[in-house]
Amino acid sequence: MASSVTGARTIARNALAVSAAQVLGKLASLGFYVVMARVLGEQGFGAYTFALSLAQLTTVFAGFGIDEWMARTIARDPKTAPRLMTDALVAKSAFGVAGCVAAVVFAVVAGYSGEVQLTVAFLALGALVELYMNIFNATFQGLDDLRWPAAATMLERASIGIIGIVALLAGAGIVVVAAIYLACALAATALVMVRLAAIGVRPAPSPSAARALGLVKMTFTIGLTVLLNTALFRVDTVLLSLIKDDAAVGFYGAAYRLLESPLFVAYGMTAALLPALSRASRTSAPPLRDLVETGLKLILCALAPIGTAFAVLAEPIVDVVYGPDYADAVAAVRLLGGAAALYGVGYFGAFVLIAQGRQRILPQITAGVLVLNVVLNLVLIPAWSFRGAALVTSLSELLLAIAFMGYAMRVAGRLSARRVLSGPLAGCVAIALVALALGPTVPALVVAPIAYVVVLLAVERWLYPQDLRTLVAMVRRG
Template identity: 30%
Template sequence: MIEMSHARTLARNTAFLLVATLFTNLAAFVWNVYLARYLGTAGFGILSTALALTGIFSILADLGIGTYITREIARNPGGARELVAAGLGNRIILSCIVFVLILLFPLTGLYSGTAAAVIVFIAGYMLLTSFSSFFNSIFQGFQRMEYQTVWNILNSLFILVGVIAVVWLGGSVVHVAVAYLIAAALSLVYSATTFTRRFFTPGLSFSRDMIREAIPFGITSVFSLIYFWIDSVMLSLMKGDVSVGLYNAPYRLLTVITSLYGVYLTAVFPVMSRFHVESEDSLRFTYMRSLKYLIIIAVPLIFTVFTLAGPLIELIFSAKYLESVPALRVLIIATAFMFINGVSSSLLGSANRQITVTRITGVAALFNVTLNLALIPRFDFMGASAATVMTEALMTLLFLRTVRDLGFGPAWRDLHVAWRILLPAAASIILLLLPLSILIRIPLALVAYIAGILLTGALDSVDRAVVRSIIRGQR
């Protein structure tokens, strides 16, 4: 079983990251609503396309180095200086190459005018953010998530202030892109300064061995980002900016929701990495309990968003985006699969099975692109939504089969907990359908779900023991 000291560390880091995520999601919610309403579907589509295109390329500046450093520092903190120096040197070289590659899009005329300018500025934003992410990966390795928490809050605050300023001054989508770039520069100053003051001044070197070890993580990230962003890029080329805007409204909501499980995965990955070399039983226990907790969180989110998709879209993005309601209902189904895939990927990565993760995400990326080519021409952004769900479902099947073959997967006897989760969720749907304000229905349904989880015993004696230990350790 997982040691209670590790449980407290995991809870502490999760709490720090949760604070940051709640703030960043609130800030992102505000600025995305502002931009969606202010820029309109076309302008919002241009910005979304730039973020998608540069997001795919920016991962090449990392090539998995961040994840590799997190794992290795978690296992052996004494080797941090050499790792950081090599990682920073590699990052600088790769970033220069990536920026040149991104500039080829405007130069070739594939994107021109406003779209080209936005792509260039957003590329700068993405690359500067990748350097901040590099320092955050070191903080994760040392399990000092409070520094990453502050960065997340500052970065979101800078973007929010910049977006509000652009809207207030009547700027264009190009000015929004410039605001993103300035925010990334200010956030990087914080990350670099904090690291040198709290840890050490990093050196600068280059390591082919690091790239060779990290590249499976990097290729996985490339495939993941291709899958994550390629639908927006393909929609922009095949259907235009309006379709991208209508698709990205519900997709932004999905991103906010999935960031909740990202908080936990960020905190649990270094713990899993350490358990891989210390205790296989603790690693198995951590994986199984993580699956359980994430599913408990995912189920009410899916039911709530699916039931209230229409009111949510109109409340958040205005009636102009009501065409997005069916897409939101389809996309939210992917959440359950995403939660399972995330924790399974973390398990395999912590156990030196990153190549396996790369293969699965590569198959998923190819499958997703093929589906988008087949479905977007006929079904527009609804086709892209369906492709997302089918791709996540395929990944879940592949991940669970791989994890089971390693001896970590859930057995049939573990499925008995399913009814203990689904029954309270079904009861909460009744409250969501009541003819009351959405601001009343959601809290009522949440309270009913939590009460049902406790009454059905979905959280067993082991879960309660972990919670009690965490509470006692934090007093």
């Protein structure tokens, strides 16, 4: 019983630390992108959005799923941390530099301006630095302590947001903003590296190319999945930029930033549960099925209402956040509602499989959905522009959610749909009724979340009071 209480306390502490940092960081990031969209207009905002998507797309393969493997391995055997850190640094350096070069070469060959090329270079280097930071974050995660990774995340995003806003208001362009991104990534990485060293965990002093290559081979399946998933998340922006123009990318980027902002819930909850998921089984205490149901339910409670709000209240959301100049983005926000609600389901399902060592199926599913995504984008973007890209994104996330959770249930056992879905679905119906009664207005934006929380708590208290008591107890312990 004592170990169960300690485990719940640890999960709660980690989930709250990550969520709090992500909330503050996302608020700063959203404010930064809103100011950028308003100051630079859809053309400048579109150019920066393209550069960031390209930088992340060409460098993500250098991660190879190493971070997820490290967290799982260290959770089982903390003594492996120093060697894994060294091997990961060698592997990411070798392939990450190649990714940075590839990003700049693509921008040059595709004929983008010198300003965009320099922006791509700074953002690609920033993405590489974040790959290094993730090594130290994964080590902390394996040690069941996400407080310093959370602090580093908050430092990076808040710094980018605050300094970036000041720079934009002072007249800076996308190159300066990209340089700020790089500098803040370096500062956050230094923080988490120093704090890890303070508890006596440092990279082993003997790097080995052979060991690093062996690590890449071991994590290849996870890495390929991460690469394909990032391509799935970013390729639409690149295709939109090539087929249409910066204005279309700007409108889509504005909608996409709204989609990305709440996804920290999936990241935070999954990160907090990953060590426990790695140690759990069908016969453990608590059993794997309970952990999966709890994680999935919490993710849906947070993301399902956001997806519903995107679908029925897109107009006031865009108007409040970006202003009337971005009214064209309303349709994209509405169409991205499905992705907002379902992304966390697929993400969590994938990590259940990774935690249980059943990740072989992941790249096959993701590759299939990616191919479909590219084909549909090539068909729909010429006719529907960014609206077509938004529709394809939601369809892709629906397919991933169905497939990943289907395989996760094969591992964990059949889940209780009633327990997982009753509260979130009832709350989403309340949001839809508020939108129907008040229309797409700002007052509806205020009333809808209140109605959601009231209905959610009422349904949970009626059907699953123990879940509510457990959640309250975890929050208090956390």
